[in-house]
Amino acid sequence: MDLKFSLCLVVLLGTCLAQKIRYDGFSVLRVVPKTEKELFALKKILDNNRQFEIDVWRFAGVVGKHADIQVSPKYFLQLNQTLAENGLSPKVTVRDVQKLIAEQELKNHEVKETAGVFEYGKYHTLDEVNNWIDNITKYYPNITTVFEITKSYEGRTIRGIRISTGEGNSKPSFFIEGGIHSREWISPATVLYMAGQMLDRYSADQRIKQLVDSFNWFILPVFNVDGYEYTWTKNRNWRKTRSKHGLCTGVDPNRNWDYEWCKEGASKDPCSDMYCGPKAFSEVEVKGVADFIMKNSKMMKGFIDFHSFSQLWMSPWGYTTKLPPDFKDQDKGSELAVEALEKVFGTKYQHGSIANTIYVASGSSADWTYGAAKIKYSYGVELRDTGKYGFLLPPDQIIPSGKETLEALIALGNFVVNN
Ligand SMILES: [Zn+2]
The missing domain is CATH 3.40.630.10 (Zn peptidases)
Incomplete structure (x- = not known):
């Protein structure tokens, strides 16, 4: 490997390591299990989180109380379908997680500060x-x-x-x-x-x-x-x-x-x-x-x-x-x-x-x-x-x-x- 290439690799790797994980197109779905059977099914889906690249924002635990599930755009349809098959009707509460991350970051940056305060x-x-x-x-x-x-x-x-x-x-x-x-x-x-x-x-x-x-x-x-x-x-x-x-x-x-x-x-x-x-x-x-x-x-x-x-x-x-x-x-x-x-x-x-x-x-x-x-x-x-x-x-x-x-x-x- 020549020096120029290895330097480039180091620079690339550095950039790679410094980069933040992005959530473009990730959404959050809300579901309310109405019966013990639905709750059981929902818990099983959430336990299998790697299957759908799920990140649970709020867990499911009580019948009648909602769970919030973040899902990647790749698995959005599949997760919706699996939920529907179990009688659960999801509603989207957040359309684009990355957009909210960016907004929070920007607004935080814009807060005016007085020196020393x-x-x-x-x-x-x-x-x-x-x-x-x-x-x-x-x-x-x-x-x-x-x-x-x-x-x-x-x-x-x-x-x-x-x-x-x-x-x-x-x-x-x-x-x-x-x-x-x-x-x-x-x-x-x-x-x-x-x-x-x-x-x-x-x-x-x-x-x-x-x-x-x-x-x-x-x-x-x-x-x-x-x-x-x-x-x-x-x-x-x-x-x-x-x-x-x-x-x-x-x-x-x-x-x-x-x-x-x-x-x-x-x-x-x-x-x-x-x-x-x-x-x-x-x-x-x-x-x-x-x-x-x-x-x-x-x-x-x-x-x-x-x-x-x-x-x-x-x-x-x-x-x-x-x-x-x-x-x-x-x-x-x-x-x-x-x-x-x-x-x-x-x-x-x-x-x-x-x-x-x-x-x-x-x-x-x-x-x-x-x-x-x-x-x-x-x-x-x-x-x-x-x-x-x-x-x-x-x-x-x-x-x-x-x-x-x-x-x-x-x-x-x-x-x-x-x-
Ligand atoms: Zn907490």
Whole structure:
């Protein structure tokens, strides 16, 4: 091979590696299984995801509740036909996934920023989030500190901020995490907005002051750091961690927790987006966060894992449709949260147990924080929207999402303190 050719190859390969995966002509189909038989058939089709190049945006789990399925143009007709043969009538909710990706990227690029001011109404890269952590803790040195969980599979540090006012040691704690599923960008963005408001409005707003003073806050904006970085650089649709398992990459970090691990609503197939991992806590990220929570679990009274999308405020259990003994109290917290949320812009959320509201999912964060770490008020929240944009929510919805979710948090915080 002559030098010129090998150089060219290197350049080509470089370009190749730098290129992002495109989703031109990919669409999202919505189907509602009306009977157990249809639900069973739908699950079977989704389990066979490689056959149709399917990427599930929202899984199927409950009769009468929809699933959202992304499909490539190559398999569009075939998938439609297979669904129809099983009595399912799909409707297109997204016509061109790449178009939405491009729009989100462009609008994000167009958000005006003031030098030296963090723009909350914009999606941020992992480096930018880390800068925010450094800067905000420097700006509020008396009430904030940085906490580090562990290093990720690819060696990135998982970091968050602790907000603690007054006599920190005698107070209950509250843990908030975003970005466990990396493509759900509204989650870290909403968490950052709320944390920023809690600090910026602490002195001037009595309700915020009360919320902040009630707990020691542990706020982790980006849980799945490797996946998040990957959504910015390579594949906007990436959900899992980035650990290697044979031919496939990644474990679903919200199926990897050591509580009723890998039962219904999780997959043993390493190529599945719901892969539970080779064992419980196989993922250093999940193990790290769990150890951190367990170490502080005595005083930990609240936990929220923020996801998107579907607009749901949910409590355990995820692994079974049976309700836990504390469900009434837990769901009361959800009810108060969604009532407060709706008052801001009229955004409607549903609430209930995870398994009854969205689908059965075992080995999820909230089941473990409740079942193993004994945090009674443990929640999984699906933020905006209901599927028009899905994960590709335009940045002009970040601040509205942050505002309404902060109201929900204030209502829930009050409730938890008084119970
Ligand atoms: Zn999620």
